[in-house]
Amino acid sequence: MEPSPIRSGRxxxxxxxGQPIEALQSMLSLYGYGTEITGDFDERTEQDIIAFQRHFRPEKVDGIADMSTIETLHRLLSALS
Structure with missing residues (x-):
């Protein structure tokens, strides 16, 4: 699957x-990463984002959960259902 395009945004x-971080961690966990759902974007969450980006969006691997990363993760999860 092609990753969502990189663009500006949240x-x-x-x-x-907060709650958005908890939701992000939940999505990573559901997809099979060992992300602990704490609501804090900590080093472990950053490392899981880096691993996800390296695999699914290698053109920009920075550990920041941008819209491209989140949308790509969401689409992958939707394809599992």
Whole structure:
């Protein structure tokens, strides 16, 4: 599957916390990453984002959950259902 295009928009990175981070961690966990669902974008979450990007969106691997990363993850999860 082609990744969603890289563009500007909301993104999440290490140090942030809250419900959107919890949702991101839940999606990573559902897809099979060992992401702990804490609501804190910590080093482990960043490493899981890097691993995801390296595999599914290798043109930009930075550990930041941008719209392309989140949309690609969401599409992959939708394809599993």
């Amino acid at each position: 993104y999440f990175m290490r140090g942030e916390s």
